Amino acid sequence: MPVTPFPRPREMTTTTDGGAASGTPLTATPDPSLPAQGYHLRTGPEGVAVRHADPAGLRYALQTLDQLRAAPDFADVGYEITDHPDFPVRGFHLDVSRDRVPTRRTLERWLGILSLARFNHLELYCEHTFAYRDHEPVWRDASPLTARDLEWLDARCAALGIDLVANQNTFGHMERFLAHGGHAHRAENPEGFERGGAHHPPSTLEPTADNAAFATGLLREQAGHLRTRRVGIGADEPFELGTGRSRERVARAGVGEVYMEYVSMVMEPWLEAGYTVQFWADVFGDHPELMDRVPPGAVPVVWQYDSPASAAAVLAADGGELEAWRRLGADVERLREGFRGRARLLRGAGVPFWVAPGTGNWNSVLGRLDNALANMVDAAEVGLESAAEGYLLTSWGDHGMWDPPSVAFGPAVFGGAVAWCLEANRGLDVAAVLDDHVLLDTTGLTGTVLVRLGGVAEDLGVPLLNASPVARTLFPRTGAPPDPPSAPALAAVTATLEECLRDLDAADPASGDGDTVLRELRQAIALARFAVELMRARSRAGGEAGALDGASARRLLDALEPLLAEQRACWLLRSRPGGLDDSLARIEPLRDDLTRAARR
Secondary structure, three states, X not given: OOOOOOOXXXXXXXXXXOOOOOOOOEEEEEOOOOOOOOEEEEEEOOEEEEEEOOHHHHHHHHHHHHHHHOOOOHHHOEEEEEEOOOOOEEEEEEEOOOOOOEOHHHHXXXXXXXXXXXXXXXXXXXXXXXXXXXXXXXXXXXXXXXHHHHHHHHHHHHHOOOEEXXXXXXOOOOHHHHOOOOOHHHEOOOOOEEEOOEEEOOOOEOOOHHHHHHHHHHHHHHHOOOOOXXXXXXXXXXXXXXXXXXXXXXXXXXXXXXXXXXXXXXXXXXXXXXXXXXXXOOOHHHOHHHOOOXXXXXXXXXXXXXOHHHHHHHXXXXXXXXXXXXXXXXXXXXXXXXXXXXXXXXXXXXXXXEEEOEOOOOOOOOOOHHHHHHHHHHHHHHHHHXXXXXXXXXXXXXXXXXXXXXXXXXXXXXXXXXXXXXXHHOOOOHHHHHHHHHOOEOOOOHHHHHHHHHOHHHHOOOOOOOOOHHHHHHOHHHOOOOOOOOHHHHHHHHHHHHHHHHHHHHOOEOOOOHHHHHHHHHHHHHHHHHHHHHHHHHHHOOOOOOOOOHHHHHHHHHHHHHHHHHHHHHHHHHEOOOOHHHHHHHXXXXXXXXXXXXXX
């Protein structure tokens, strides 16, 4: 029977009059009338004919042909496929700074998945994890990427038709630099700042010309090893802007003006050199007065990681989660509109922008797949309505990236597919794609387990933003403690986790990392089971985080130690050792809570 290649093409017809026999000729002809990166593929008894718009179109046509040829009845079925992408730039943005720095083998694995899903742009989000020549104290313990790593990765990307783009945050999220004495003077608030009722170490650079030059120097060192003339400067979430050394300037000119003045200083040398510069639009997008200030070659990127349905559920619950986000200054009402709310000002002003949804892996352990799929579709819909050139799928690592890399595999293939052609792929069977193309599991179990685990966050019935109840329970200092799930929800999730473990015992992924996927998923399930037991114990104690009885706390403490040992082992299967201790330290507040309760 005919096969459907991945990603699903926008137009495909088949015939049973005969296909292309082994050894039949292949002709490839340039056709500038086709859309950029597009192709037309026909197979039949007379051979295989490809028309392609450009080298990228030829690449994608041959990828499709390879999938068709793998079918046992390829010689019996004729195919005619016409295809081209919705978004010219389809990017993947992988966090390598909180705290997981991937090995080369892991990066190579990612490249295979990205190529399969037709991504043509890759960024490695960097704060402190590149071995900058003059800043060893900052990256010494992080097992950073080196110049040779970037050059190797750039060559591998080029061979796959992927642009590797230099990325370095240049304004907010500079904690790792500002924590060192040689850079403390650069901080907006050298003594730290208050946000959401808690004190935080300094994270934002003071918006000065000297700091712009400093940040530009970091980015220049990375970009010097790459061939792509595009850079990502971050510039998101400068939480402290206007609260410290820039307070008087912001009071006089306004937050938007001071922000844009600094970001323009960072962008200027790159734009003058002919680079395209991407920057996050969270601050920029809130200031109508800046809409005519985007210079040619600069691209604001609109990010949003919760689907409209997730935001609506939090609003409907009207509980502590909603109040906690409001205390942080989040406009949760606007989140109900998804990307439309984020992008409204830019669309109204006619400012070209990219959309950036998320894979939903971070702050989750098992993923938040339902939210991620809806978030990615929302981004594609708004991006298409706005004629956005780029779709940048982000995989972050907030709070130590305790989720295994494989949790993001499903969102990655879905995101690539809907960025290629939304209408053909919005109903994609993610489990089947994972089993057939990524994990090579003929039992059909590993992909199914990943999808079922990705539903656990929603199954617990506790609506949260940017997190799952599993992660919030394990890492109590990362946000408002979740409300206790109902007893039926806890029972149902416990049953799901047990069933997934049994399915993993029968699964048989033949991919090179198949054994690693099985081991890391078993570990993620074990962490989730631990969190569920903790939720259950807290429910019995009235729901208060610190109200556990001593016996329950001691039992949980005993179970925690082997979990942490296995987390360390699984981390080292895919990631460099630097950052591991920092990641494991994220669970210390929970250990402290349990230790106090155990003494009762």
